[in-house]
Amino acid sequence: MFDTDILIVGAGITGTSLARELSRYNADVIVVDRGADLAEGATKANSGIVHAGYDAVPGTLKARFNVQGASLFPDLCRALSVPYRKCGALVIGFDGKDLETLEALLQRGIRNGVKNLRLLTREEALALEPSLNPDISGALDVPESAIVSPYELAYALADDAALNGVSFRFNRTVSAVEKTEGGWVVRTEEGETVTCRTFVNCSGASGAALHNSISDLPLQMTHRRGQYYLLDRAPVLPFSRTVFQCPSVMGKGVLVSPTVHGNLLLGPNAEDISDPLDTATTAAGLSEVLEKARRTWPTLSVRTNITNFSGIRAHLLTDDFVVGPVSGAAGAFEAIGIESPGLSSAPAIGLYLSAMIAESLALTKKQDLIPLPLRPVPFHEMTDGQRTAAVRENPEYGNIVCRCECVTEAEVRQAIRRPVGARTIDGVKRRTRAGMGRCQGGFCSPRVAQILSEETGVPLPDITKDGGNSYLLSGSLASFLKGESGNE
Amino acid sequence: MNDRHVDLLIVGAGPAGLAAAISAREAGIESILVLEREQEPGGILRQCIHNGFGLHRFREELTGPEYARRDIDRVRELGIPVECSTTVLSVSRDRVVTCVSAKNGFRRIEAGAVVLAMGCRERPRGALCTPGTRCAGIYSAGTAQRFVNLEGFMPGKRVIILGSGDIGLIMARRMTLQGAKVLACVEIMPYSSGLNRNIVQCLEDYGIPLYLQHTVTDIRGRERVTGITIARVDQNRLPVAGTEIDFDCDTLLLSCGLIPENELSLGAGVELSRLTSGPVVAENLETSVPGIFACGNVLHVHDLVDHVSAESFNAGRAAAEFIRNPSGAASRFAVRDGNGVRGTVPQAVSARPREDVQLMFRPSDVFRNAAAVVECGGREILRKKAMIYTPGEMAVLTLRKDLFENLQGDVITVRIEGEKANG
Numbered sequence: 001m002f003d004t005d006i007l008i009v010g011a012g013i014t015g016t017s018l019a020r021e022l023s024r025y026n027a028d029v030i031v032v033d034r035g036a037d038l039a040e041g042a043t044k045a046n047s048g049i050v051h052a053g054y055d056a057v058p059g060t061l062k063a064r065f066n067v068q069g070a071s072l073f074p075d076l077c078r079a080l081s082v083p084y085r086k087c088g089a090l091v092i093g094f095d096g097k098d099l100e101t102l103e104a105l106l107q108r109g110i111r112n113g114v115k116n117l118r119l120l121t122r123e124e125a126l127a128l129e130p131s132l133n134p135d136i137s138g139a140l141d142v143p144e145s146a147i148v149s150p151y152e153l154a155y156a157l158a159d160d161a162a163l164n165g166v167s168f169r170f171n172r173t174v175s176a177v178e179k180t181e182g183g184w185v186v187r188t189e190e191g192e193t194v195t196c197r198t199f200v201n202c203s204g205a206s207g208a209a210l211h212n213s214i215s216d217l218p219l220q221m222t223h224r225r226g227q228y229y230l231l232d233r234a235p236v237l238p239f240s241r242t243v244f245q246c247p248s249v250m251g252k253g254v255l256v257s258p259t260v261h262g263n264l265l266l267g268p269n270a271e272d273i274s275d276p277l278d279t280a281t282t283a284a285g286l287s288e289v290l291e292k293a294r295r296t297w298p299t300l301s302v303r304t305n306i307t308n309f310s311g312i313r314a315h316l317l318t319d320d321f322v323v324g325p326v327s328g329a330a331g332a333f334e335a336i337g338i339e340s341p342g343l344s345s346a347p348a349i350g351l352y353l354s355a356m357i358a359e360s361l362a363l364t365k366k367q368d369l370i371p372l373p374l375r376p377v378p379f380h381e382m383t384d385g386q387r388t389a390a391v392r393e394n395p396e397y398g399n400i401v402c403r404c405e406c407v408t409e410a411e412v413r414q415a416i417r418r419p420v421g422a423r424t425i426d427g428v429k430r431r432t433r434a435g436m437g438r439c440q441g442g443f444c445s446p447r448v449a450q451i452l453s454e455e456t457g458v459p460l461p462d463i464t465k466d467g468g469n470s471y472l473l474s475g476s477l478a479s480f481l482k483g484e485s486g487n488e
Numbered sequence: 489m490n491d492r493h494v495d496l497l498i499v500g501a502g503p504a505g506l507a508a509a510i511s512a513r514e515a516g517i518e519s520i521l522v523l524e525r526e527q528e529p530g531g532i533l534r535q536c537i538h539n540g541f542g543l544h545r546f547r548e549e550l551t552g553p554e555y556a557r558r559d560i561d562r563v564r565e566l567g568i569p570v571e572c573s574t575t576v577l578s579v580s581r582d583r584v585v586t587c588v589s590a591k592n593g594f595r596r597i598e599a600g601a602v603v604l605a606m607g608c609r610e611r612p613r614g615a616l617c618t619p620g621t622r623c624a625g626i627y628s629a630g631t632a633q634r635f636v637n638l639e640g641f642m643p644g645k646r647v648i649i650l651g652s653g654d655i656g657l658i659m660a661r662r663m664t665l666q667g668a669k670v671l672a673c674v675e676i677m678p679y680s681s682g683l684n685r686n687i688v689q690c691l692e693d694y695g696i697p698l699y700l701q702h703t704v705t706d707i708r709g710r711e712r713v714t715g716i717t718i719a720r721v722d723q724n725r726l727p728v729a730g731t732e733i734d735f736d737c738d739t740l741l742l743s744c745g746l747i748p749e750n751e752l753s754l755g756a757g758v759e760l761s762r763l764t765s766g767p768v769v770a771e772n773l774e775t776s777v778p779g780i781f782a783c784g785n786v787l788h789v790h791d792l793v794d795h796v797s798a799e800s801f802n803a804g805r806a807a808a809e810f811i812r813n814p815s816g817a818a819s820r821f822a823v824r825d826g827n828g829v830r831g832t833v834p835q836a837v838s839a840r841p842r843e844d845v846q847l848m849f850r851p852s853d854v855f856r857n858a859a860a861v862v863e864c865g866g867r868e869i870l871r872k873k874a875m876i877y878t879p880g881e882m883a884v885l886t887l888r889k890d891l892f893e894n895l896q897g898d899v900i901t902v903r904i905e906g907e908k909a910n911g
Contacts, residue, residue, distance in 0.1 A: 230614070235754075281619045283705065283727070307614035309622060384586065387577075387594040398590035400525065400575035404751075440612035442628045446639060461641065465624035470711040472624055473641040474738070480642045480667045487712075 002183050002195045004028040004167075005361060009174050009186070009210065010202035011035070012043040013150055013343055014335045016157035017350030018202060023164035025354070025363035030194065031158075031166060032186070034173040034206075036467020037427045038420060039154040041204040042342070044430065045228070045279065045311025047242075047268065048259055050146035051341040052089070054109030054117060055247055061321040063112045065345035065352070072347040073146060080156035081375035082149060083260035089145030089242040090125055092136045092296065101246045102140045109142075116143045131238035133298050145242055149260050150343050151430045155420065160372040162419035170423075171467060174203070177214055183331060198357055200333045201326065205276035205312045207336030216328030221337065223276040224251070224313040226268020227285040229293075232304040232438050233262040243296050251313070252340060254292035256300075261433065266293040266300070268311070281308045306438055313339035323349055324356065333357055376414070378433075380406040401451070402444040404437025412448060416455040423456060425449060426466040445472070461487060495519040495811050497585050497599035499576045499752065502531020503793050504784025504800040505605035506559035511804030512603075513566045517811055521597070522563070522570040523587055529563070529570050530556035531607055532630070533793065535637045538658055540685070544794035555793060579604070579756040583779055601779045601807040604753055604767070605800065608746040608785040610655070616744055618650075620707025623714075629655040629743040633662065642666055644739025648716045649673045650704050652680035652687070654791060656743020661690035663741075670696050671735050674718050676703045676725055679854050681745070681880045683791055703727065704740065713738050746789045756780055763831035764788040770819050770836045771845045772806035773799065779814065781807050788833050788848065791882055795848070802843065809842075821864065821895075826903025828852050828877070829860075837892075837900060845887040847902055851877040858906025860885055865897020877904055 006022060008015045011033035022029045033040065050073050056063035077084035093102050102119060109117045118141050125139035126132055158168060173189040177199060184199040201210045208221030242257035250270040257265050269288045286308055294300050316322065316337035326332040333356065335349050357363070377386060379397060390397040396410035415422045415431035422428040425435065428448050435441030435448065449472055453460045464470045471487040474480065496512050498505045501524035509522050528534065533541070536552030543549060546558070563570060574589035583599045610628035625644055627635075632643045633655060645668050649656045652675040660670045673691055678701050680687050691698050699718060705727045706717040720731035748766040750758070759768045759776035766787040767775040773783050783803035784796045810816060819836035832849040847862065855877040862870040862885060872885055885902070 229617075277710065280621045280706075280708075283619045286617055286619060302617060305614050305617060306612075307622075308617060308619070384594065384596070387588060391588060391590070391593040395590035395593075398588050398593060399573065400588065403525065403575065406577070438612070439609045439628075440614055442610055442612060442631045445631065446634055460639075464711075466711070468711040470624035472643065473635065474644050474668075475642055477636065477640050477642060477666055483667075 002197050004030045004194065004196045006030070006198045006200060006357065007032065007184070007186055007194055007196035008200045008202055010204055011038045011154070011158065011168060011170070012041050012202065012204050013039065013154050013346040014338050014349055015202035016154045016161065017346040018200065018335070018353050019161040019166045020157045021350040021354035022357065023161040023166045024366055024369065025358050026366055027361065027363050029161070029166040030169060030196070032169045032172040032174065032188070032194070034171070036170050036424055036464070037422070038158050038168070039151040039430070040466075042311045042313060043154050044151045045309050046150055046340070046343060047255055047257060047265060048147055048150050049089075049242055049255070049257065049343070050084070050148050051344045052109065052114045052142045052144040053112045053341070053344070054105050054114050054140070054142060055252060056112060056341060058108060058111045061323055062341060062345070065321065065323070065348040066341040067113050069345040069348035070144070070146070073148065073344075076347055077148060077153065080153070080160060080372060082153045082156050084146060084148045085260050086144065086146040087241050087258060089142040089244060090120070090129060091140040091142065091244045091246060092125065092132065093138050093246055094135060094295070095137055098246045099138050102138060105140055114142070114144060117141065129239055129241060129243065131297055131299065132243065133296060147242065147257065147260050148343070155418070155431055156372065159419040163370045163372060164366070168420050174210065177210065179214070179329065198331050198333065198361060200353070200357070202335050204338065205314045207314050207334070207338075208316065211326060211334055211336055214329040214332055215326050219322065219336070220317040222272045222315050222317070223274070224315045224339070225271050225273045225278070225285070225310050226313060227281045227289055227308065227310040228265060228267030229286070229289060229302060229308055230306050231264040231266070231302070232306050234304070237262065237264050238297065239264065245292070245296060254289055254296070256293055256296045261436075263306070266290070273312075276312055279310045279312060281310050285310070307440060315339050321345070321349075323353065331360070379408045379411060401447050402432070402434035402437065404439050405433040407432045407434040407444075409451065412451050413455060416452060423452070424464050424466050425452070425472065428452065492595070493598045494521045495600040496521070496603065496807055497583075497597060498522045498603045498605055499579065499585070500524060500531065500605035500607060500786070501529035501570050501572070502605060502607050502784065503533060503556060503559060503796050504607070504786070505531075505603065506556070506563055507797045507800035508603045508605060508781075508783055508804035508807065509568045510559065510562050510566065511801040512808045513568055515805050515808035517808045520568050522568060523574045523576050524570060524572045525575045527573050529560050529572060535630070535634050536658070537637050538662070541793050544792065545797055559797070576752060579752050579780070581757045581777055600811045601781065603803055603807050604775070604780065604782040604786050605784050606749045606752060606786045608748045608789055610742065611745040611747055613742060616742070618704050618707065621709055623707070623709040623712055625709065625713035625738050626707065626740045627742070629653070629659045629741045632741050633659055636662060636666060642668060644668060646671060646737040647739040647741060648704070648718070648735055648737050649741045649743060651675060651742055651744035652682050652698060653743035653745060654682040654686050656741060657682045657686040657690040659741055659743070660696050661694060664694050664696070670694070671737055672697050672699055672718070674699045674702045674704060676701065676721055679878060679880065683880060705732065707740060713740055716740055746785065748786045748789065750786060753782065753786070758782070761831065761835065763825070764833060766833070768835045769833060770838060771834045771841050772809070772816070772838070773803035773834070774806060774810070774816065778816070779810055788831060791880070795882065795884065799846070821898060821900045823847065823900045823902065825849065826901045828855060828904030829902045832902050839892070841889050841892055844889050847885040847887065848882055849902060850879050850882055851904055852879065854878045854909040855904050855906040856909045858904050860902065860904055862887065862900060862902050864895050864900045867896065869895070877906070
C-alpha cells in the first residue's frame with residue numbers, strides 16, 4: 001500500500017497547474033513544498049507576462065507549450081477569478097541589426113502560430129507608447145501578449161485542486177527520493193517519509209538536482225537571477241503595454257511593463273549565481289536594471305519605487321523545458337527547466353503531464369467536481385452600491401486594514417479561510433494586496449498579524465513574515481525585561 | 489448610502505484635525521464632523537509616549553498622549569462629533585466625501601468645506617532601493633514604535649537604525665530602555681535630520697554611535713535579518729569601497745523621512761508641491777481647490793506638534809470663514825524659495841491677510857551665524873538671525889499683517905544669508 005497515488009514536489013505555478021488537472025481524476029494527490037506557502041519560488045518573483053510565443057524556437061517544448069498555454073489563459077483566469085489583461089506588447093529595436101532581429105521574431109512568431117503580429121515604424125510605435133525612447137528604429141507589435149498575477153493564479157489553481165481533494169503540505173524539503181517495488185519513497189529533511197505510486201518533480205530551482213538523483217540522463221542547470229523594481233500605482237501609467245528590448249542569449253532582457261494591479265514593473269537583469277535560493281538584490285544588479293530600463297524609458301524616475309525583489313530562473317543548458325517521464329526512472333515524471341515562458345506554458349504543461357500520468361496509472365475521471373466559488377470583487381474595485389451592500393452584509397468590509405491598497409478586514413479573513421489559506425504576513429499580502437502598497441505594510445502589518453493570530457490560534461509572537469524563522473516580534477515587553485529568550 | 493450634509497468635514501483626528509475642529513467651532517461653525525480611521529482620536533501622538541511635546545503651546549513638557557488628551561477633551565467639551573474606525577475613501581472637487589465604517593456602513597457626505605488632516609507616512613525601504621535580502625526584521629521606526637508602545641511587543645534584540653529622523657532617535661532610546669542593544673544609528677547626510685535635543689538625549693546619553701555620511705549597503709538573512717553592512721558615502725551619496733563595517737543584528741529600523749499622505753488630495757484634484765509633497769496653499773491654508781483646506785503633516789512634515797496645532801487652528805478659522813463667505817480673497821503674492829531655502833509654506837499670500845502670516849520652510853543645508861531674509865518687490869521686509877539653521881529644524885518666520893499694507897511687487901522671496909557649514 002502507498003500513502004498516496006501521486007506525490008508532486010513543488011507548489012509553484014507548474015505544480016499547482018498539474019495538481020488541479022490531476023484533481024479531475026480519481027486519485028490521491030499530495031503536493032509538498034519547502035516553502036511556508038504556495039508560489040514561494042520563481043512563481044512569486046517573475047515578470048507576470050503571458051507571452052504570445054514569438055520568441056521560442058519553433059519545434060521546442062517552449063514554443064509548443066507557450067502558444068498552447070497562452071491560449072488557455074483567458075478562460076482559465078475567468079473561471080478562477082484571477083486578474084489577467086491582454087495589454088499587448090512591443091519589442092523595440094534601436095538600429096538596423098535590431099530591425100533584422102524583429103523581422104526574424106515576426107517570422108518565428110508566425111511559424112509558432114502567434115496571431116496579429118506586425119512590424120511598426122518608429123513613428124507608429126511612438127504614437128502607441130509616447131514615453132518610449134525616441135531613438136528607437138522600429139518595433140514588433142504583439143497584441144496577443146498579456147499580463148497576469150502569477151502567484152494569484154497559483155493560489156486559485158491550488159484552491160481548486162484542494163477543494164477537489166488534493167492535499168498541500170508546506171515546510172517540507174525533499175532530501176531523498178528512492179525507487180521501491182511499484183513506486184517511490186520520498187523523504188524530507190523534516191524526517192517525514194511518504195510513499196507514492198507516481199512521483200512528479202516540479203521543483204523549480206531544485207529541479208535538476210532532484211532529477212539527477214533518480215535519472216540515468218544527467219541534466220545541467222544554472223540558476224539565473226533577475227532583479228526588479230516595482231513602482232507605485234498611478235492614475236495614468238507611462239506605458240500601457242509591455243515593452244521588451246530585443247532578446248539576447250541571456251533571455252528576453254529588461255522589460256518595462258504595467259502589472260494587472262496598475263503598478264509598473266522594471267526588470268529583470270540576468271546573472272548566473274551559485275546558490276539557487278539566493279534571492280537577494282544587489283547594488284550592481286539594481287543599477288544594471290535601471291540603466292537598461294532607461295534605454296526603453298529615458299525619463300524613468302524611481303521616486304515612486306515601492307520595492308525591489310529578485311527571482312531565480314531555472315535554466316537548463318539545453319535551453320528547453322524537460323517535460324514528461326523521467327529517463328531511467330519508471331513511475332517518475334517531471335517538468336523542469338521551467339524558466340520563461342514557464343508561466344505562459346504552465347496550464348498546457350499541467351494538461352499534458354496529467355494526461356500522461358492518468359494513462360500510466362489508468363486513472364478514471366471524476367464525475368462530480370466541486371467548482372471553485374467565484375471570488376468576491378475586491379472592495380477596492382467595488383462600486384459605491386456594491387460597497388454599501390457588502391458592509392451591510394458583513395460589517396468587516398467596513399474596516400479598512402490596508403490604507404494604501406484599500407483592503408478590508410473581511411478580505412484578510414477570507415484569504416486566511418481559503419481552501420489553501422494564508423498563514424503568514426506575506427501570504428495575506430499576496431492574496432489580498434494588504435501591505436503591497438506604497439507604505440509596504442508599515443501601517444497594516446501589526447493588524448494583519450493580529451488577525452492571523454485570531455484566525456489560526458497561533459500566538460502573535462509566533463506569526464511569521466514568510467515561515468521558518470522569519471518571526472516579526474522577539475517577544476512581549478514583559479518577557480524581554482525578564483530576560484527570557486523569545487525568538488532567536 | 490444615505491446622503492447627508494455637514495458644514496465642515498475634517499479628515500483625520502490627529503493633532504491637526506482636532507485643532508481645526510476646535511477653532512472652527514470657536515469661530516461659530518455648528519455642523520462639524522471629524523472622521524478618523526483609527527479606533528481612537530489622537531493620531532500618531534498616541535504611540536509617542538515620550539515627553540517633550542507642548543513646550544511652545546502649553547509652556548510645559550507633555551507626553552504625546554497627554555498633549556492629545558487636551559485637544560480631545562476640548563473637542564468633547566465643545567460637543568464636536570468624532571467618528572472613529574471610519575476610513576475616508578474619496579474626496580471630490582465639489583467636496584463630496586465617501587467613507588466606510590463597520591458601524592455606519594458606506595456613506596456619502598456633502599460638506600460645505602473640507603479640512604485635510606491625514607498626516608504622513610514613513611518612507612519605506614523600497615523608496616531607498618537598499619539592496620540585500622527581503623527577510624523579516626526590517627521595520628519603519630514608527631511601526632516598531634507602535635509594536636512596542638501600543639501592542640507591547642519587542643520587534644528585535646540587536647538593532648541598527650538607518651536614518652536619524654526623530655522617530656528613529658526616539659526608538660533608539662526606547663529599544664535600549666526595553667533591553668535591546670542598539671548598535672548604531674546610520675545617517676547618509678553629513679548632518680542629522682532629527683532635532684538636536686534628540687541626538688543628545690536619545691543617542692549620546694546611551695552611548696549609541698551615530699555614523700554620519702554612511703548608509704546601509706547590504707541586508708543579510710534568509711528568514712530574519714542576521715547582519716547588516718554599512719559603508720561611508722562620498723559627495724554623491726554613493727558608497728565608498730573599503731569603508732564597509734559589518735554588524736551582526738536581527739533588526740533594521742528605518743527612519744528615513746516622512747511623506748505627506750495625499751492620495752485623497754490627489755483624488756480631489758488638489759495641486760501638490762514637489763518640494764513638500766503636500767498641497768500648494770495660500771496663507772489661509774486653502775488648497776488649489778476652493779473650500780478644501782490642508783494642515784499638519786499632510787501639508788508639510790513638521791518637527792513639533794505645537795506648530796501643527798498653530799497651523800491647524802488657522803485652517804479651522806479659515807474654513808469657518810469660507811463656510812460663511814465662499815468667495816474668498818484671491819492670492820496676490822507668490823512665495824518663492826531663495827538661496828538655502830526649501831519648500832516654503834504657504835506658497836501664496838493674498839493682498840490683505842486677515843492674520844499674521846507664518847512662513848515655514850526647511851533650510852537646504854546647515855548654516856551657522858546666519859539670517860533668514862524675506863524680500864518683496866526688491867525690498868527686505870524681514871530679517872531673522874540665528875546661530876544655526878539646519879534642515880533638521882523647520883524655520884518659522886512671522887510676517888505681521890500690517891506689513892502688507894503698503895507692499896510693492898508680486899513675489900515674496902525667502903532666503904538664507906550666512907556661512908554654509910561643511911558637515
